[in-house]
Amino acid sequence: MEAKNHSCDINDKSSCSSSTPQQEEINYKSHWDDTYANSPTEKLGWFETDLSPTLDLLNKTNLNKSARILNVGAGSSTLIDKLIVDGYTNIIASDISKTSLDHLETRLDHQSKMVEFIVDDLTKPTELLKIEPVDLWIDRAVLHFFNKSEEQDAYFELLKKTIKNGGYAILAEYNQDGATKCAGLPVHRYSKEMLQKKLGKGFKLVDNFNYVYTMPHGDLRPYIYTLFRKD
């Protein structure tokens, strides 16, 4: 199968963080379903073989194996496989793309019964509004796709409502040196200060680091990884 529509173009400065007329017309659900339908997971521009940046932050939470973990925008990420192998028993994988979650469910095979799958849009949530609070919210490379302030506000409102007091958020997004586009879409790049401002005083920064991710075809993508605790 030919991979397409999944590159992260660091040189494309034409589309920055503000929305464009073209962007208004994009059907994001179809965009992401098509992206996953047209590429095997390991060829996607965000496919990871080294999950250690997220796992290092997860280890800092000292959460037990029955902790309720919500991976938003999980796609077909192998992070879910790793969480199962590591003994976590209360995992939710959510995404706007049903196709991506179908790929994940198929790959997990019988272990998929260990995971709750929820198709929902983080910027217009309906199903995620109904779930019980979680101990950990994990977002790698999702928030940075939300360029409009109303999309960001909806995301952070959901995050704040969904994480238990004493719970955590791992947010890993393109940093200020990062690419301006990913998967054919413009991205909004973050610093830890920008994330702190969005989260507000109810969240304390526990740890953070810059990390340069190497894409499957070798290009580099700088991220900011952050761990926040909800007090």
Ligand SMILES: C[S@@+](CC[C@H](N)C(=O)[O-])C[C@H]1O[C@@H](n2cnc3c(N)ncnc32)[C@H](O)[C@@H]1O
């Ligand atoms: C770059 S991929 C990252 C996937 C995964 N987190 C990983 O690290 O492999 C971005 C993911 O965000 C999902 N996504 C994009 N917009 C979304 C939205 N509005 N609501 C929920 N998921 C969304 C996409 O379908 C895709 O799976």
